[in-house]
Amino acid sequence: MTKKAKPRTTRQTFTAPPRRTSSPRRPARRWWQNGNLMLTVTLVVAAVITVGAFLVLDDTGSEAEPVTSATDPRLVREDSHRLDVAADGKVTLVEFLDFECESCGAAYPSVERIRKEYTGKITYVVRYFPLPNHTNAQNAAQAAEAAAKQDKFEAMYTKLFDTQKDWGEARTSHAATFEGFAEQLGLDMTRYRADVTAQATVERVNRDKADGTDLGVQGTPTFFLNGKRLQVSPTYTNLKKAVDDALTAGS
Numbered sequence: 186m187t188k189k190a191k192p193r194t195t196r197q198t199f200t201a202p203p204r205r206t207s208s209p210r211r212p213a214r215r216w217w218q219n220g221n222l223m224l225t226v227t228l229v230v231a232a233v234i235t236v237g238a239f240l241v242l243d244d245t246g247s248e249a250e251p252v253t254s255a256t257d258p259r260l261v262r263e264d265s266h267r268l269d270v271a272a273d274g275k276v277t278l279v280e281f282l283d284f285e286c287e288s289c290g291a292a293y294p295s296v297e298r299i300r301k302e303y304t305g306k307i308t309y310v311v312r313y314f315p316l317p318n319h320t321n322a323q324n325a326a327q328a329a330e331a332a333a334k335q336d337k338f339e340a341m342y343t344k345l346f347d348t349q350k351d352w353g354e355a356r357t358s359h360a361a362t363f364e365g366f367a368e369q370l371g372l373d374m375t376r377y378r379a380d381v382t383a384q385a386t387v388e389r390v391n392r393d394k395a396d397g398t399d400l401g402v403q404g405t406p407t408f409f410l411n412g413k414r415l416q417v418s419p420t421y422t423n424l425k426k427a428v429d430d431a432l433t434a435g436s
Contacts (some may be wrong), residue, residue, distance in 0.1 A: 252400055255412040259396040264389070266338050269300050269309040275435035276307040276428065281397040283312040283405040284325035284345040285353045292406050293346045295421040299428060302306050304353060307428060311342065313393035314405050321352060321359045326390045328363035331373060331381035340370050411435075 253260060260279050261267075271277075280296065282289045300309055313330075315322030325345050332341035344366045352359040360381075367377045380386055397407070401414070408415040410427050417423040 193329045204326050220382065230285065252409065252414045253412045257400075257412065260409055260412065262392075262396070265393075266311045266342075267308055268311060268339055268342070269304060269307060271306055271308045273435075274308060276431045277310065278307055278424075278428065279310045279312060279409040281312045281393070281402045281405060281409075283314055283322045284315045284342075285319035285322040285349065286316065286405045287349075287353065288404075289348055289406045290349045292352070292419040295424055298333050298421055299424050302425075303428060306432065311338075312397060313390045314397045314402055314404060314407070315328060315390065315394065319329060319354075320356055324358060324360045325365060326393075327381050327386050328360075328367065330386045330389055331377050331383075332367060332370065334386075335372050335376065337370050337372060341344065341366065372378060 243329055248425060261277065280319075296309075299307075312325040315326045329338055329345065330340045332338055345363075348366070352362050364374075364377070364381075367381075400409070406419055408419060408424075411431055415423075415427055417427070
């Protein structure tokens with residue numbers, strides 16, 4: 186009698202369930218990586234800058250502390266162009282300008298109105314301050330200076346501002362345009378052509394700009410009233426108030 190073989194059993198192995206791992210922790214975000222916070226900070230900074238700019242151009246008629254004395258030669262030199270002269274010499278308004286500057290062009294009507302209303306009461310002086318980012322600023326200043334050598338400074342000054350929109354902000358030279366203005370003003374053209382490019386003319390313009398730089402001028406138009414740099418936008422109302430205050434103080 187044969188023995189029945191015992192049934193073979195298979196050995197089962199235990200397989201552990203996959204081990205759960207926690208998801209990796211995200212690194213903490215720094216404050217500058219927070220989009221909402223950065224937007225808030227940006228808006229706050231922009232607001233501060235805006236308020237600061239508003240205060241600088243506040244229309245209250247306030248002035249900065251005296252930058253220099255009214256008799257400082259860097260403000261007015263013997264050969265500076267005086268378009269109006271007050272007999273008593275108590276109030277002097279000096280403008281450092283760039284004939285191509287749009288802000289100077291915008292201030293021009295207000296300045297002319299002030300000049301007309303205060304004829305004989307204030308001295309108004311023009312100083313050159315051509316800005317390097319204006320292609321024709323130096324050309325225009327030299328054209329005005331060449332005209333001045335034939336006693337036509339004011340006529341060229343007026344012509345340049347009246348036509349500024351026609352030639353301003355160009356990327357090419359408008360020296361020929363200014364020569365055309367000289368012809369229209371009846372200048373001796375042989376003399377004009379010699380004077381407009383003369384080294385003495387260039388140096389005269391550059392000396393004005395150097396004086397302005399020494400006085401802290403950084404842009405145009407910049408006005409000085411009796412040695413004080415005006416810290417208000419050059420609207421008619423602001424200029425009138427500043428002039429009236431100076432006249433009252435000097436009376």
